[in-house]
Amino acid sequence: MANLVITIDGPAASGKSTVARLLAERLGASFLDTGAMYRAVTLAAIRAGVDMSDQEKLLGVMETSDFQFSVKEGKMVVGINGADVSEQLRNPEITANARHIASAPRVREKLVEMQRQFAAGEEKIVTEGRDQGTVAFGDADIKFYLTAEPSERAGRRQAELRAKGVSESLEKIQRAIEERDKSDENRTVGPLKPAGDAIVVDTTDLSIKEVVEKLLSCVKEKCLKKN
Numbered sequence: 001m002a003n004l005v006i007t008i009d010g011p012a013a014s015g016k017s018t019v020a021r022l023l024a025e026r027l028g029a030s031f032l033d034t035g036a037m038y039r040a041v042t043l044a045a046i047r048a049g050v051d052m053s054d055q056e057k058l059l060g061v062m063e064t065s066d067f068q069f070s071v072k073e074g075k076m077v078v079g080i081n082g083a084d085v086s087e088q089l090r091n092p093e094i095t096a097n098a099r100h101i102a103s104a105p106r107v108r109e110k111l112v113e114m115q116r117q118f119a120a121g122e123e124k125i126v127t128e129g130r131d132q133g134t135v136a137f138g139d140a141d142i143k144f145y146l147t148a149e150p151s152e153r154a155g156r157r158q159a160e161l162r163a164k165g166v167s168e169s170l171e172k173i174q175r176a177i178e179e180r181d182k183s184d185e186n187r188t189v190g191p192l193k194p195a196g197d198a199i200v201v202d203t204t205d206l207s208i209k210e211v212v213e214k215l216l217s218c219v220k221e222k223c224l225k226k227n
């Protein structure tokens with residue numbers, strides 16, 4: 001296991017990925033975007049044309065697919081059977097279908113196992129998702145839970161989409177985000193919730209830079225002082 005494990009959980013578009021990446025950079029740590037893992041299995045299942053509600057079929061897809069997860073130049077790179085699929089993982093079809101993968105208990109078990117294996121190979125790691133502090137790394141050195149008002153998160157997602165040349169109404173984006181929150185919070189396995197010992201950070205009125213600084217000072221205070 002890594003010497004330093006930092007978990008960041010939180011709802012959709014709360015800034016977890018960006019913050020995890022920047023925090024990792026500041027600490028010279030590796031980082032893991034676990035949402036990309038759920039998205040990769042979703043893509044493989046769509047390609048295989050399997051019934052997404054059939055857990056056995058999903059496990060079959062996982063067994064016959066060779067997933068590669070790595071970090072290159074500060075970016076999470078995901079491969080399936082040797083082909084880089086990182087760009088495709090943010091497609092709306094994947095986003096909409098990931099909930100099927102996320103609610104299959106044995107699929108989650110396998111992904112959590114892969115997350116722990118990934119962390120075991122790193123000296124320091126910042127890992128982000130929905131269940132990193134509650135399930136995957138219950139004994140992490142420090143746990144964060146990022147939140148923000150749904151309207152703020154929708155605005156951030158809209159700006160991200162705009163930068164990619166995609167125009168979408170704020171209402172539609174907010175509705176999709178709230179639906180995803182509900183599905184993530186209400187599943188029986190690995191539901192979205194702050195760990196009992198997580199530091200909850202409301203990012204509604206904070207810039208990314210401010211969030212990173214805040215987290216960094218908590219890490220320095222709690223984890224780096226003892227060394």
Ligand code: C5P
Pocket residue numbers: 012013034035036038039098099102128129130131132180184190
């Ligand atoms: O974070 P991201 O939006 O990429 O995650 C995609 C989906 O994967 C989420 O909506 C959630 O259902 C699922 N997920 C999960 N547990 C994680 C990370 C992501 O269930 N640790």
